[in-house]
Amino acid sequence: xxxxxxxxxxxxxxxxxxxxxxxxxxxxxxxxxxxxxxxxxxxxxxxxxxxxxxxxxxxxxxxxxxxxxxxxxxxxxxxxxxxxxxxxxxxxxxxxxxxxxxxxxxxxxxxxxxxxxxxxxxxxxxxxxxxxxxxxxxxxxxxxxxxxxxxxxxxxxxxxxxxxxxxxxxxxxxxxxxxxxxxxxxxxxxxxxxxxxxxxxxxxxxxxxxxxxxxxxxxxxxxxxxxxxxxxxxxxxxxxxxxxxxxxxxxxxxxxxxxxxxxxxxxxxxxxxxxxxxxxxxxxxxxxxxxxxxxxxxxxxxxxxxxxxxxxxxx
Amino acid sequence: xxxxxxxxxxxxxxxxxxxxxxxxxxxxxxxxxxxxxxxxxxxxxxxxxxxxxxxxxxxxxxxxxxxxxxxxxxxxxxxxxxxxxxxxxxxxxxxxxxxxxxxxxxxxxxxxxxxxxxxxxxxxxxxxxxxxxxxxxxxxxxxxxxxxxxxxxxxxxxxxxxxxxxxxxxxxxxxxxxxxxxxxxxxxxxxxxxxxxxxxxxxxxxxxxxxxxxxxxxxxxxxxxxxxxxxxxxxxxxxxxxxxxxxxxxxxxxxx
Numbered sequence: 001x002x003x004x005x006x007x008x009x010x011x012x013x014x015x016x017x018x019x020x021x022x023x024x025x026x027x028x029x030x031x032x033x034x035x036x037x038x039x040x041x042x043x044x045x046x047x048x049x050x051x052x053x054x055x056x057x058x059x060x061x062x063x064x065x066x067x068x069x070x071x072x073x074x075x076x077x078x079x080x081x082x083x084x085x086x087x088x089x090x091x092x093x094x095x096x097x098x099x100x101x102x103x104x105x106x107x108x109x110x111x112x113x114x115x116x117x118x119x120x121x122x123x124x125x126x127x128x129x130x131x132x133x134x135x136x137x138x139x140x141x142x143x144x145x146x147x148x149x150x151x152x153x154x155x156x157x158x159x160x161x162x163x164x165x166x167x168x169x170x171x172x173x174x175x176x177x178x179x180x181x182x183x184x185x186x187x188x189x190x191x192x193x194x195x196x197x198x199x200x201x202x203x204x205x206x207x208x209x210x211x212x213x214x215x216x217x218x219x220x221x222x223x224x225x226x227x228x229x230x231x232x233x234x235x236x237x238x239x240x241x242x243x244x245x246x247x248x249x250x251x252x253x254x255x256x257x258x259x260x261x262x263x264x265x266x267x268x269x270x271x272x273x274x275x276x277x278x279x280x281x282x283x284x285x286x287x288x289x290x291x292x293x294x295x296x297x298x299x300x301x302x303x304x305x306x307x308x309x310x311x312x313x314x315x
Numbered sequence: 316x317x318x319x320x321x322x323x324x325x326x327x328x329x330x331x332x333x334x335x336x337x338x339x340x341x342x343x344x345x346x347x348x349x350x351x352x353x354x355x356x357x358x359x360x361x362x363x364x365x366x367x368x369x370x371x372x373x374x375x376x377x378x379x380x381x382x383x384x385x386x387x388x389x390x391x392x393x394x395x396x397x398x399x400x401x402x403x404x405x406x407x408x409x410x411x412x413x414x415x416x417x418x419x420x421x422x423x424x425x426x427x428x429x430x431x432x433x434x435x436x437x438x439x440x441x442x443x444x445x446x447x448x449x450x451x452x453x454x455x456x457x458x459x460x461x462x463x464x465x466x467x468x469x470x471x472x473x474x475x476x477x478x479x480x481x482x483x484x485x486x487x488x489x490x491x492x493x494x495x496x497x498x499x500x501x502x503x504x505x506x507x508x509x510x511x512x513x514x515x516x517x518x519x520x521x522x523x524x525x526x527x528x529x530x531x532x533x534x535x536x537x538x539x540x541x542x543x544x545x546x547x548x549x550x551x552x553x554x555x556x557x558x559x560x561x562x563x564x565x566x567x568x569x570x571x
Contacts, residue, residue: 057413057414058410058414058568059568077416077418078418081416081417086410088407092406092407092408092409092411094408096330096331105319106411106415108316108319109411109416109417110416111416
């Protein structure tokens, strides 16, 4: 028996897609192991959806290769597709069916054996919290429930890989939290690929992150690596009686200080240093009036700025 | 797997009001024609008895019922078939089918068989009218069988063309108009071209033109002749348009 934790479920090499003369995706590589959640991060139009469409066989790739659990998607599409569950950006729901009918149809289409179908449908409904609305028409459900039906459809046949395209868009905060919990549960059994343009979402849910920009990968690392990269070494400091910027910057371990409007300062740490304690002690000694000290939240934009700046400055 | 899709389509057809409306009006039109013909037949029956070897009720009443069915199908099938693919693409539900472990061939055949299920039901209901004549008379079952087979094949031809039209656009109504235009054009062109080409002594183009004219092929069935040539022409037309539909959907996947 193969070792579950190192089994590679999705592998894509040099994936490219052109629409006429426009290149939507160029040379994307990705690899995913069982039980991993990969976040696809990028602004709108970065090529996330195009990549997912190619991974699920909805769109032919201009070049590159995809294999799902070792099965080539282009050579044996039906065998490969049987191992994928896909929730596109717009859930493909039939509004005139009830939730149970719809999930049952999805199970039939994915060739779930007749004897196992009823149990599989019940399991998917229970898992996605749809037990109470199983007999309702999909068209009458709220957006959050419709999104869950979409996820139920993607997992009913126990796929090895679940691909979710922006699963939390258009939901309210409570629904977003529920869906994220659901995705984390899925991650325990399946490989999950998740696309989003919200940075905190990736940080709370995913194990690894791949950032796309203009159809190319600009960053690919673990979540720890991402945090290290964009915000782990920066704090936001609020001082009532601020000294000159140079005085703060003089504290050992601080690399740079930038005013951030009002009495707020963005303080970047030097590599492998944590001068927070020094900073607090100095603030008390000099009576700067420290009233705020928080890790600086960087937005996706900041990460992009850093990524692109890094590329420019590196030789 | 094909039948899973066919079942889903049949269910969707009956879930929409369109199918019921179309079926209702078809029945009204056909029943009216049937009763009119029957009335005429009752009136001329005394004179018919004096003719040696007179035409029977199957020829005079039942035949025209199926001829009317053929014409009504020409209008009804584009409407019934328009949403098969077009609406799935517009509502972005096509993804569910394409992402499932199915080939395009299975998807197209499933949709075709689902629509044929409804159309065969139409033919079945239509057949109840001639069968009601058994209460007071006898029928020519040979001719009746030939008519039923002919009209079913004709419906299949229309369905294949309309299914292809539904693959061409994301707007169901545009798909219906395309299907109707294609069918009408094919009938007119095939009708005149087939005879014209044969008259000029070009048998092969004439045969091809006949393939494109399902209503002309239906005429042999209406005479009570099961002509293998006509059957082959119709099957060829069905296969051609189903293959075109499959290729068209594959092209959507390739071009995006």
